[in-house]
Amino acid sequence: MDQGRVGLGGDSAGGNLSVVISNEQALKGGHMPKAQLLYYPFVDGDNAKYSSYDLFGDGYGLDKDFIQMATELLLEKPSDANHKWLNLNDTVQFKSQPATILATAGFDPIRDQGRVFAEKLKSAGVDVTYHHYASLNHGFLESSYVIDDAEKACFETARMMGALLRK
Numbered sequence: 772m773d774q775g776r777v778g779l780g781g782d783s784a785g786g787n788l789s790v791v792i793s794n795e796q797a798l799k800g801g802h803m804p805k806a807q808l809l810y811y812p813f814v815d816g817d818n819a820k821y822s823s824y825d826l827f828g829d830g831y832g833l834d835k836d837f838i839q840m841a842t843e844l845l846l847e848k849p850s851d852a853n854h855k856w857l858n859l860n861d862t863v864q865f866k867s868q869p870a871t872i873l874a875t876a877g878f879d880p881i882r883d884q885g886r887v888f889a890e891k892l893k894s895a896g897v898d899v900t901y902h903h904y905a906s907l908n909h910g911f912l913e914s915s916y917v918i919d920d921a922e923k924a925c926f927e928t929a930r931m932m933g934a935l936l937r938k
Contacts, residue, residue, distance in 0.1 A: 775805060776936045777802070777805060778804050778808065778935070778936050779793060779803055779806075779808070779869075780807060780808035780810075780932065781808075781809065781812070782811060782812070782912050783810070783811055783812065783881075783909065785870065786809040786811065786812025786814070786885075787813045787814060787856070787857075787859065787887070789807045789811055790809065790812060790814060790859050790863060791856050791859070792804075793869055794859070794862075794863050794868070799841065803866070803869055804933040805870065805936055806869050806872070806932060807869050808928060808931075808932045809872070809885070809888075810869035810874045810911075810928070811874045811879050811885055811886075811910075811911075812885050813883060813884070814859040814884050814888045815888075816852055816857035816859055817858065817888070818838060818884070821881070821883035821884050823879060823883040823884075824881070824883070825925045826880075827882070831879065831880070831908045832910055833879065833881070833910065834880070834906045834907050835880065838881075843894075845857075851926045852901065856879070859888065863891075864897060865894070866895040866897065867897035868895070868896075868897050870898040870899070871889070871898070872899075872900045872902070872928055872931050873888065873902070873906070873925040873933055874884055874903075874928050875901075875902075875909050876892075876903045876904050876905060876911055877897050877904060877908070878907065878908040879909035879917070882903075885890040885903070886903070888902070902927070904924045905922060907920055909923075911924060920928050
């Protein structure tokens with residue numbers, strides 16, 4: 772395997788895991804992925820500070836009640852809500868992140884936290900490509916053969932990731 776062509780990717784909580792892996796590898800001096808592809812990543816447990824949480828927290832697929840329930844199930848104790856892995860917008864070593872393609876959806880309660888993450892990557896000098904798919908909602912990967920805009924987003928970002936890994 773060519774370790775120089777390893778990439779990570781995930782959507783929502785999977786995007787969180789990709790960032791956590793990249794960040795932990797950077798902190799430990801481990802092997803870094805060449806690139807990561809993040810779809811509407813969950814990167815900040817403090818949802819209420821983002822306007823998209825209130826705008827799209829009910830009726831668009833992913834809702835506030837589900838986010839709260841899933842987060843509570845994840846936590847062993849309430850103080851774990853402050854864990855660095857749930858608050859990546861505040862704890863990541865941004866300058867150490869790999870090249871990143873980040874896609875957000877227009878009708879998504881966690882849209883703004885992904886946008887902020889992309890902005891922080893860019894400010895740190897990371898090669899970041901940010902795409903906002905305004906017509907889509909959270910979880911659009913699941914609709915890629917049903918909704919034309921979702922299919923376009925999936926193929927577009929996959930091609931970009933392939934190009935990054937071959938670079």
